[in-house]
Amino acid sequence: AQKVTQAQTEISVVEKEDVTLDCVYETRDTTYYLFWYKQPPSGELVFLIRRNSFDEQNEISGRYSWNFQKSTSSFNFTITASQVVDSAVYFCALSDENRDDKIIFGKGTRLHILP
């Protein structure tokens, strides 16, 4: 069955430290899509990245980077030199096997950046 596992429920780091959020997924599809979303305390989910299963290149966007490894079914997210504004809940998500208009969210990782 399809699944997205974010094993880290909550993480706290001191500002300027690097932090990696783990995401492991399960799917029978050969073509699938992975996503990361950020949900700050205000509540709005902010789209961060979409990656398709054929593109294993790592992605960097400013202080954010993503490591996609099909061999381990993981799509991990690293924040470099963390800032207090990075405090949020981060969700990893996976496209549904049966419907292209649906995504399956992990349970989320709550990240606290301490000043």
Next chain:
Amino acid sequence: DTEVTQTPKHLVMGMTNKKSLKCEQHMGHRAMYWYKQKAKKPPELMFVYSYEKLSINESVPSRFSPECPNSSLLNLHLHALQPEDSALYLCASSQGTGGPTYEQYFGPGTRLTVT
């Protein structure tokens, strides 16, 4: 412009009231979504509209009634709700369906309290 707007931001209603949540996007997206999110949980899909037609109803109770008047607007009509329906209601839109799974852009949500 990747903005999805939702009104109202907060809503308090009694169990006998009828109210509506509104969502609007001007990105030319052809798919729109309603999610319900309880505290410390991931968003839970309720409905999907694709090209203004209801394509997914995740077995949502009939006291929630969605409506898509046109491709930019999505409403959620509420009637005879229960206190357990109190949650953050999120609207989202995406480029479309019927092919790859596209990223969804979320609105800020409506925080609903049922008394």
